[in-house]
Amino acid sequence: MPEGDSVWRAAAQLHAALAGHQLTDTDFRVPRFATLNLAGWKVNEVVARGKHLLIRLQGPAEERLTIHSHLKMEGAWQIYPPGGRWRKPGFTARCVLRTAAADAVGFSLGILEVVRTADESTVVGHLGPDLLGPDWDVVEAERRLLAEPEVPIGVALLDQRKLAGIGNIYRCEACFLAGVHPAWPVSAVADLSALMADAKQLLEANLGPGRRTTVLNARGVPVGRAAGRPGYWVYRRDKQPCLKCGTPIRRGVLAKAAGTEERDIYFCPTCQPLTPPA
Ligand SMILES: [Zn+2]
Structure with a gap:
Protein backbone atom coordinates (compact mmCIF):
# COMPACT_ATOMS: atom_id res chain seq x y z
CA MET A 1 0.00 0.00 0.00
CA GLY A 125 -16.09 10.04 5.06
CA HIS A 126 -14.89 7.09 7.14
CA LEU A 127 -11.31 8.36 7.18
CA GLY A 128 -9.76 9.72 10.32
CA PRO A 129 -7.85 13.03 10.35
CA ASP A 130 -5.43 13.26 7.44
CA LEU A 131 -1.79 13.70 8.46
CA LEU A 132 -1.18 15.69 5.27
CA GLY A 133 -4.56 17.39 5.11
CA PRO A 134 -5.28 21.06 5.78
CA ASP A 135 -7.65 19.86 8.51
CA TRP A 136 -5.13 17.67 10.40
CA ASP A 137 -6.44 17.30 13.93
CA VAL A 138 -4.01 15.66 16.34
CA VAL A 139 -6.52 15.71 19.22
CA GLU A 140 -9.15 13.87 17.19
CA ALA A 141 -6.59 11.36 15.91
CA GLU A 142 -5.43 10.68 19.47
CA ARG A 143 -9.04 10.26 20.57
CA ARG A 144 -9.64 7.71 17.81
CA LEU A 145 -6.45 5.81 18.69
CA LEU A 146 -7.32 5.71 22.38
CA ALA A 147 -10.88 4.56 21.65
CA GLU A 148 -9.37 1.09 21.21
CA PRO A 149 -6.50 1.18 23.71
CA GLU A 150 -5.74 -2.54 23.52
CA VAL A 151 -5.01 -2.57 19.76
CA PRO A 152 -1.28 -2.82 18.94
CA ILE A 153 0.03 0.62 17.98
CA GLY A 154 1.54 -0.84 14.80
CA VAL A 155 -1.90 -2.04 13.73
CA ALA A 156 -3.71 1.13 14.80
CA LEU A 157 -1.38 3.37 12.78
CA LEU A 158 -2.40 1.59 9.58
CA ASP A 159 -6.11 1.87 10.35
CA GLN A 160 -7.15 4.74 8.09
CA ARG A 161 -10.35 5.22 10.13
CA LYS A 162 -8.22 6.40 13.06
CA LEU A 163 -5.82 8.60 11.12
CA ALA A 164 -5.21 8.69 7.38
CA GLY A 165 -1.97 8.62 5.45
CA ILE A 166 0.39 6.16 7.14
CA GLY A 167 1.57 3.06 5.28
CA ASN A 168 3.93 0.32 6.35
CA ILE A 169 7.17 2.28 5.90
CA TYR A 170 6.28 5.14 8.20
CA ARG A 171 4.44 2.88 10.62
CA CYS A 172 7.77 1.16 11.22
CA GLU A 173 9.85 4.33 11.18
CA ALA A 174 7.57 6.29 13.53
CA CYS A 175 7.50 3.43 16.07
CA PHE A 176 11.30 3.29 15.98
CA LEU A 177 11.68 7.04 16.50
CA ALA A 178 9.30 6.82 19.46
CA GLY A 179 11.16 3.85 20.98
CA VAL A 180 7.93 1.90 20.81
CA HIS A 181 7.56 -1.73 19.75
CA PRO A 182 4.78 -1.99 17.16
CA ALA A 183 3.11 -4.73 19.23
CA TRP A 184 2.63 -2.51 22.27
CA PRO A 185 -1.01 -1.66 22.95
CA VAL A 186 -1.91 1.92 22.09
CA SER A 187 -2.42 2.60 25.80
CA ALA A 188 1.27 1.84 26.51
CA VAL A 189 2.55 4.61 24.22
CA ALA A 190 3.49 7.49 26.48
CA ASP A 191 3.36 10.25 23.88
CA LEU A 192 1.03 9.50 20.97
CA SER A 193 1.09 13.07 19.70
CA ALA A 194 4.91 13.03 19.41
CA LEU A 195 4.75 9.74 17.52
CA MET A 196 2.18 11.18 15.12
CA ALA A 197 4.24 14.36 14.73
CA ASP A 198 7.20 12.24 13.63
CA ALA A 199 5.03 10.36 11.13
CA LYS A 200 3.71 13.66 9.78
CA GLN A 201 7.25 15.00 9.35
CA LEU A 202 8.35 11.83 7.59
CA LEU A 203 5.45 12.16 5.16
CA GLU A 204 5.98 15.88 4.62
CA ALA A 205 9.71 15.44 4.08
CA ASN A 206 8.90 13.28 1.06
CA LEU A 207 6.32 15.54 -0.54
CA GLY A 208 8.26 18.00 -2.64
CA PRO A 209 10.69 17.55 -5.53
CA GLY A 210 13.51 17.66 -2.94
CA ARG A 211 12.14 14.57 -1.25
CA ARG A 212 14.29 12.48 1.06
CA THR A 213 15.84 15.56 2.58
CA THR A 214 16.92 15.47 6.18
CA VAL A 215 14.53 17.02 8.63
CA LEU A 216 15.02 17.30 12.36
CA ASN A 217 11.98 16.67 14.46
CA ALA A 218 11.07 18.55 17.61
CA ARG A 219 13.36 16.26 19.60
CA GLY A 220 16.34 16.91 17.31
CA VAL A 221 16.19 13.47 15.70
CA PRO A 222 16.64 13.42 11.93
CA VAL A 223 13.61 12.05 10.13
CA GLY A 224 13.56 10.88 6.53
CA ARG A 225 16.76 10.12 4.69
CA ALA A 226 19.71 11.60 6.52
CA ALA A 227 22.77 12.49 4.49
CA GLY A 228 25.21 9.59 4.31
CA ARG A 229 22.77 7.19 5.94
CA PRO A 230 20.67 4.45 4.39
CA GLY A 231 17.16 5.46 3.48
CA TYR A 232 15.42 4.30 6.60
CA TRP A 233 16.07 3.64 10.26
CA VAL A 234 14.53 0.17 10.30
CA TYR A 235 12.29 -0.40 7.26
CA ARG A 236 13.65 -3.34 5.22
CA ARG A 237 16.89 -3.22 7.23
CA ASP A 238 16.50 -6.62 8.95
CA LYS A 239 19.82 -8.12 10.07
CA GLN A 240 21.58 -4.78 9.54
CA PRO A 241 22.81 -2.86 12.61
CA CYS A 242 20.49 -0.36 14.28
CA LEU A 243 21.68 3.16 13.42
CA LYS A 244 21.34 4.18 17.07
CA CYS A 245 22.63 1.19 19.05
CA GLY A 246 24.09 -1.35 16.60
CA THR A 247 21.75 -4.23 17.49
CA PRO A 248 20.65 -6.14 14.38
CA ILE A 249 17.24 -4.95 13.16
CA ARG A 250 14.57 -7.65 13.19
CA ARG A 251 11.63 -8.39 10.97
CA GLY A 252 8.33 -9.74 12.22
CA VAL A 253 4.60 -9.65 11.54
CA LEU A 254 1.70 -8.30 13.51
CA ALA A 255 -1.59 -10.15 13.62
CA LYS A 256 -4.04 -8.90 11.09
CA ALA A 257 -6.84 -6.67 12.32
CA ALA A 258 -10.03 -5.46 10.71
CA GLY A 259 -9.49 -2.71 8.19
CA THR A 260 -5.75 -3.22 7.92
CA GLU A 261 -3.45 -5.36 5.83
CA GLU A 262 -0.93 -7.65 7.39
CA ARG A 263 2.53 -6.37 6.56
CA ASP A 264 6.01 -7.01 7.85
CA ILE A 265 7.21 -4.94 10.76
CA TYR A 266 10.83 -3.93 11.28
CA PHE A 267 12.17 -2.96 14.67
CA CYS A 268 15.26 -2.79 16.88
CA PRO A 269 14.84 -5.23 19.79
CA THR A 270 16.99 -2.99 22.00
CA CYS A 271 15.57 0.44 21.19
CA GLN A 272 12.04 -1.01 20.98
CA PRO A 273 11.72 -3.71 23.66
CA LEU A 274 8.74 -6.03 23.28
CA THR A 275 7.60 -5.33 26.84
CA PRO A 276 6.47 -1.78 27.50
CA PRO A 277 7.82 -0.07 30.63
CA ALA A 278 5.63 -0.72 33.64
ZN1 LIG B 1 18.63 0.14 18.45
Whole structure:
Protein backbone atom coordinates (compact mmCIF):
# COMPACT_ATOMS: atom_id res chain seq x y z
CA MET A 1 0.00 0.00 0.00
CA PRO A 2 1.45 3.40 -0.88
CA GLU A 3 2.12 5.92 1.84
CA GLY A 4 0.01 9.06 1.94
CA ASP A 5 2.91 11.11 0.61
CA SER A 6 3.06 9.19 -2.67
CA VAL A 7 -0.69 9.70 -3.14
CA TRP A 8 -0.25 13.42 -2.46
CA ARG A 9 2.50 13.60 -5.07
CA ALA A 10 0.25 11.80 -7.56
CA ALA A 11 -2.56 14.26 -6.80
CA ALA A 12 -0.23 17.24 -7.29
CA GLN A 13 0.99 15.89 -10.63
CA LEU A 14 -2.55 15.18 -11.84
CA HIS A 15 -3.68 18.60 -10.66
CA ALA A 16 -0.83 20.32 -12.53
CA ALA A 17 -1.64 18.39 -15.71
CA LEU A 18 -5.42 18.49 -15.66
CA ALA A 19 -6.83 21.31 -13.53
CA GLY A 20 -8.53 24.01 -15.57
CA HIS A 21 -8.60 21.82 -18.67
CA GLN A 22 -11.62 20.41 -20.44
CA LEU A 23 -11.72 16.68 -21.02
CA THR A 24 -11.85 15.82 -24.71
CA ASP A 25 -12.36 12.08 -24.15
CA THR A 26 -12.68 9.64 -21.27
CA ASP A 27 -12.51 5.86 -21.08
CA PHE A 28 -13.54 4.02 -17.92
CA ARG A 29 -12.46 0.39 -18.25
CA VAL A 30 -14.54 -1.01 -15.42
CA PRO A 31 -17.95 -2.58 -16.09
CA ARG A 32 -19.95 -0.23 -13.91
CA PHE A 33 -18.81 2.91 -15.73
CA ALA A 34 -17.93 1.46 -19.15
CA THR A 35 -20.54 3.56 -20.94
CA LEU A 36 -19.81 6.78 -19.09
CA ASN A 37 -18.31 9.54 -21.22
CA LEU A 38 -17.28 12.78 -19.54
CA ALA A 39 -16.01 14.57 -22.66
CA GLY A 40 -16.78 18.26 -22.30
CA TRP A 41 -16.43 18.24 -18.53
CA LYS A 42 -13.80 20.46 -16.96
CA VAL A 43 -11.33 19.32 -14.28
CA ASN A 44 -11.60 21.72 -11.35
CA GLU A 45 -9.01 20.17 -9.07
CA VAL A 46 -7.33 16.96 -7.98
CA VAL A 47 -6.88 16.35 -4.26
CA ALA A 48 -5.74 13.54 -2.01
CA ARG A 49 -7.69 12.46 1.02
CA GLY A 50 -5.60 9.97 2.97
CA LYS A 51 -4.64 7.47 0.30
CA HIS A 52 -7.65 8.27 -1.88
CA LEU A 53 -7.47 10.43 -5.01
CA LEU A 54 -10.36 12.70 -5.86
CA ILE A 55 -10.56 14.23 -9.36
CA ARG A 56 -13.29 16.85 -9.15
CA LEU A 57 -15.14 17.75 -12.35
CA GLN A 58 -17.60 20.37 -13.43
CA GLY A 59 -20.16 19.58 -16.09
CA PRO A 60 -21.54 21.72 -18.91
CA ALA A 61 -24.61 22.50 -16.79
CA GLU A 62 -22.61 23.11 -13.59
CA GLU A 63 -23.12 19.56 -12.32
CA ARG A 64 -20.29 18.30 -10.14
CA LEU A 65 -18.84 14.79 -10.27
CA THR A 66 -15.80 13.24 -8.61
CA ILE A 67 -13.67 10.43 -10.00
CA HIS A 68 -12.60 8.52 -6.90
CA SER A 69 -9.61 6.19 -7.16
CA HIS A 70 -7.37 4.30 -4.77
CA LEU A 71 -3.97 2.95 -5.76
CA LYS A 72 -4.02 -0.04 -3.36
CA MET A 73 -0.89 -2.12 -3.90
CA GLU A 74 -0.07 -1.82 -7.60
CA GLY A 75 -1.96 1.20 -8.85
CA ALA A 76 -0.46 4.27 -10.50
CA TRP A 77 -1.55 7.34 -12.41
CA GLN A 78 0.74 8.44 -15.21
CA ILE A 79 0.67 11.50 -17.42
CA TYR A 80 1.63 11.48 -21.08
CA PRO A 81 1.66 13.97 -23.93
CA PRO A 82 -1.47 13.55 -26.07
CA GLY A 83 -1.29 10.18 -27.81
CA GLY A 84 2.00 9.35 -26.05
CA ARG A 85 3.08 5.73 -25.73
CA TRP A 86 2.21 4.22 -22.33
CA ARG A 87 4.94 2.77 -20.15
CA LYS A 88 2.61 0.16 -18.64
CA PRO A 89 0.62 -2.58 -20.42
CA GLY A 90 -2.61 -1.35 -21.94
CA PHE A 91 -4.67 -4.14 -20.40
CA THR A 92 -3.90 -2.80 -16.92
CA ALA A 93 -5.35 0.63 -17.74
CA ARG A 94 -8.57 1.31 -15.83
CA CYS A 95 -9.18 4.96 -16.62
CA VAL A 96 -8.04 7.26 -19.43
CA LEU A 97 -8.65 11.01 -19.25
CA ARG A 98 -7.65 13.06 -22.28
CA THR A 99 -7.34 16.82 -22.65
CA ALA A 100 -5.84 18.89 -25.47
CA ALA A 101 -2.61 19.05 -23.45
CA ALA A 102 -2.20 15.65 -21.79
CA ASP A 103 -3.40 12.09 -21.36
CA ALA A 104 -3.76 10.86 -17.77
CA VAL A 105 -3.96 7.10 -17.40
CA GLY A 106 -4.78 5.21 -14.22
CA PHE A 107 -3.30 1.70 -14.18
CA SER A 108 -4.25 -1.21 -11.90
CA LEU A 109 -6.38 1.01 -9.70
CA GLY A 110 -7.72 -0.73 -6.61
CA ILE A 111 -10.85 1.41 -6.63
CA LEU A 112 -12.32 3.39 -9.52
CA GLU A 113 -15.73 4.95 -9.29
CA VAL A 114 -17.56 8.13 -10.13
CA VAL A 115 -19.73 9.79 -7.51
CA ARG A 116 -21.51 13.09 -7.17
CA THR A 117 -19.09 15.52 -5.54
CA ALA A 118 -21.76 16.22 -2.93
CA ASP A 119 -21.59 12.52 -2.02
CA GLU A 120 -17.80 12.27 -1.56
CA SER A 121 -18.30 11.61 2.13
CA THR A 122 -19.81 8.24 1.23
CA VAL A 123 -16.42 7.13 -0.14
CA VAL A 124 -13.94 8.96 2.11
CA GLY A 125 -16.09 10.04 5.06
CA HIS A 126 -14.89 7.09 7.14
CA LEU A 127 -11.31 8.36 7.18
CA GLY A 128 -9.76 9.72 10.32
CA PRO A 129 -7.85 13.03 10.35
CA ASP A 130 -5.43 13.26 7.44
CA LEU A 131 -1.79 13.70 8.46
CA LEU A 132 -1.18 15.69 5.27
CA GLY A 133 -4.56 17.39 5.11
CA PRO A 134 -5.28 21.06 5.78
CA ASP A 135 -7.65 19.86 8.51
CA TRP A 136 -5.13 17.67 10.40
CA ASP A 137 -6.44 17.30 13.93
CA VAL A 138 -4.01 15.66 16.34
CA VAL A 139 -6.52 15.71 19.22
CA GLU A 140 -9.15 13.87 17.19
CA ALA A 141 -6.59 11.36 15.91
CA GLU A 142 -5.43 10.68 19.47
CA ARG A 143 -9.04 10.26 20.57
CA ARG A 144 -9.64 7.71 17.81
CA LEU A 145 -6.45 5.81 18.69
CA LEU A 146 -7.32 5.71 22.38
CA ALA A 147 -10.88 4.56 21.65
CA GLU A 148 -9.37 1.09 21.21
CA PRO A 149 -6.50 1.18 23.71
CA GLU A 150 -5.74 -2.54 23.52
CA VAL A 151 -5.01 -2.57 19.76
CA PRO A 152 -1.28 -2.82 18.94
CA ILE A 153 0.03 0.62 17.98
CA GLY A 154 1.54 -0.84 14.80
CA VAL A 155 -1.90 -2.04 13.73
CA ALA A 156 -3.71 1.13 14.80
CA LEU A 157 -1.38 3.37 12.78
CA LEU A 158 -2.40 1.59 9.58
CA ASP A 159 -6.11 1.87 10.35
CA GLN A 160 -7.15 4.74 8.09
CA ARG A 161 -10.35 5.22 10.13
CA LYS A 162 -8.22 6.40 13.06
CA LEU A 163 -5.82 8.60 11.12
CA ALA A 164 -5.21 8.69 7.38
CA GLY A 165 -1.97 8.62 5.45
CA ILE A 166 0.39 6.16 7.14
CA GLY A 167 1.57 3.06 5.28
CA ASN A 168 3.93 0.32 6.35
CA ILE A 169 7.17 2.28 5.90
CA TYR A 170 6.28 5.14 8.20
CA ARG A 171 4.44 2.88 10.62
CA CYS A 172 7.77 1.16 11.22
CA GLU A 173 9.85 4.33 11.18
CA ALA A 174 7.57 6.29 13.53
CA CYS A 175 7.50 3.43 16.07
CA PHE A 176 11.30 3.29 15.98
CA LEU A 177 11.68 7.04 16.50
CA ALA A 178 9.30 6.82 19.46
CA GLY A 179 11.16 3.85 20.98
CA VAL A 180 7.93 1.90 20.81
CA HIS A 181 7.56 -1.73 19.75
CA PRO A 182 4.78 -1.99 17.16
CA ALA A 183 3.11 -4.73 19.23
CA TRP A 184 2.63 -2.51 22.27
CA PRO A 185 -1.01 -1.66 22.95
CA VAL A 186 -1.91 1.92 22.09
CA SER A 187 -2.42 2.60 25.80
CA ALA A 188 1.27 1.84 26.51
CA VAL A 189 2.55 4.61 24.22
CA ALA A 190 3.49 7.49 26.48
CA ASP A 191 3.36 10.25 23.88
CA LEU A 192 1.03 9.50 20.97
CA SER A 193 1.09 13.07 19.70
CA ALA A 194 4.91 13.03 19.41
CA LEU A 195 4.75 9.74 17.52
CA MET A 196 2.18 11.18 15.12
CA ALA A 197 4.24 14.36 14.73
CA ASP A 198 7.20 12.24 13.63
CA ALA A 199 5.03 10.36 11.13
CA LYS A 200 3.71 13.66 9.78
CA GLN A 201 7.25 15.00 9.35
CA LEU A 202 8.35 11.83 7.59
CA LEU A 203 5.45 12.16 5.16
CA GLU A 204 5.98 15.88 4.62
CA ALA A 205 9.71 15.44 4.08
CA ASN A 206 8.90 13.28 1.06
CA LEU A 207 6.32 15.54 -0.54
CA GLY A 208 8.26 18.00 -2.64
CA PRO A 209 10.69 17.55 -5.53
CA GLY A 210 13.51 17.66 -2.94
CA ARG A 211 12.14 14.57 -1.25
CA ARG A 212 14.29 12.48 1.06
CA THR A 213 15.84 15.56 2.58
CA THR A 214 16.92 15.47 6.18
CA VAL A 215 14.53 17.02 8.63
CA LEU A 216 15.02 17.30 12.36
CA ASN A 217 11.98 16.67 14.46
CA ALA A 218 11.07 18.55 17.61
CA ARG A 219 13.36 16.26 19.60
CA GLY A 220 16.34 16.91 17.31
CA VAL A 221 16.19 13.47 15.70
CA PRO A 222 16.64 13.42 11.93
CA VAL A 223 13.61 12.05 10.13
CA GLY A 224 13.56 10.88 6.53
CA ARG A 225 16.76 10.12 4.69
CA ALA A 226 19.71 11.60 6.52
CA ALA A 227 22.77 12.49 4.49
CA GLY A 228 25.21 9.59 4.31
CA ARG A 229 22.77 7.19 5.94
CA PRO A 230 20.67 4.45 4.39
CA GLY A 231 17.16 5.46 3.48
CA TYR A 232 15.42 4.30 6.60
CA TRP A 233 16.07 3.64 10.26
CA VAL A 234 14.53 0.17 10.30
CA TYR A 235 12.29 -0.40 7.26
CA ARG A 236 13.65 -3.34 5.22
CA ARG A 237 16.89 -3.22 7.23
CA ASP A 238 16.50 -6.62 8.95
CA LYS A 239 19.82 -8.12 10.07
CA GLN A 240 21.58 -4.78 9.54
CA PRO A 241 22.81 -2.86 12.61
CA CYS A 242 20.49 -0.36 14.28
CA LEU A 243 21.68 3.16 13.42
CA LYS A 244 21.34 4.18 17.07
CA CYS A 245 22.63 1.19 19.05
CA GLY A 246 24.09 -1.35 16.60
CA THR A 247 21.75 -4.23 17.49
CA PRO A 248 20.65 -6.14 14.38
CA ILE A 249 17.24 -4.95 13.16
CA ARG A 250 14.57 -7.65 13.19
CA ARG A 251 11.63 -8.39 10.97
CA GLY A 252 8.33 -9.74 12.22
CA VAL A 253 4.60 -9.65 11.54
CA LEU A 254 1.70 -8.30 13.51
CA ALA A 255 -1.59 -10.15 13.62
CA LYS A 256 -4.04 -8.90 11.09
CA ALA A 257 -6.84 -6.67 12.32
CA ALA A 258 -10.03 -5.46 10.71
CA GLY A 259 -9.49 -2.71 8.19
CA THR A 260 -5.75 -3.22 7.92
CA GLU A 261 -3.45 -5.36 5.83
CA GLU A 262 -0.93 -7.65 7.39
CA ARG A 263 2.53 -6.37 6.56
CA ASP A 264 6.01 -7.01 7.85
CA ILE A 265 7.21 -4.94 10.76
CA TYR A 266 10.83 -3.93 11.28
CA PHE A 267 12.17 -2.96 14.67
CA CYS A 268 15.26 -2.79 16.88
CA PRO A 269 14.84 -5.23 19.79
CA THR A 270 16.99 -2.99 22.00
CA CYS A 271 15.57 0.44 21.19
CA GLN A 272 12.04 -1.01 20.98
CA PRO A 273 11.72 -3.71 23.66
CA LEU A 274 8.74 -6.03 23.28
CA THR A 275 7.60 -5.33 26.84
CA PRO A 276 6.47 -1.78 27.50
CA PRO A 277 7.82 -0.07 30.63
CA ALA A 278 5.63 -0.72 33.64
ZN1 LIG B 1 18.63 0.14 18.45
